[in-house]
Amino acid sequence: MFLAKIRVTLKPTVNDPQGKTIAQALGRLGFDSVESLRAGKYFEVELDESERAQADVKVKAMCQQLLANPVIERFEYDLEPAG
């Protein structure tokens, strides 16, 4: 059993209006040291796999096929034993 912690973010060159809006809201709340903010998605996936290498292949494939849009997003993940 493995737990994958997946972070999906927009590529640096892609505009992030959601992140800009949140950064402005933080500024209005008094957080004036915020230089920039990028918003993304986060997934925790429990996988019933016994071998790390196999779990790693699965996680990469599900990111490429469904969880991230490879045209505008990139992904990274940590894989840890669970359960």
Place this chain on the structure above:
Amino acid sequence: MFLAKIRVTLKPTVNDPQGKTIAQALGRLGFDSVESLRAGKYFEVELDESERAQADVKVKAMCQQLLANPVIERFEYDLEPAG
């Protein structure tokens, strides 16, 4: 300058229909080892602070005030020197 990598997730007791839907979609794509999936939010925030303790206080406060809904969500973050 610090970079905060913030993960916001639903509390374990809170229903996650988005996560369930994504898990089902992965199942239909052939990823039959997916046991569960929880969906959350991810933020990367650049902070113009010189001291780690101060940056830490700011990040915690912005999570509590804006980035997470403390009633149904929890947050965790890493803080690393940047730029």
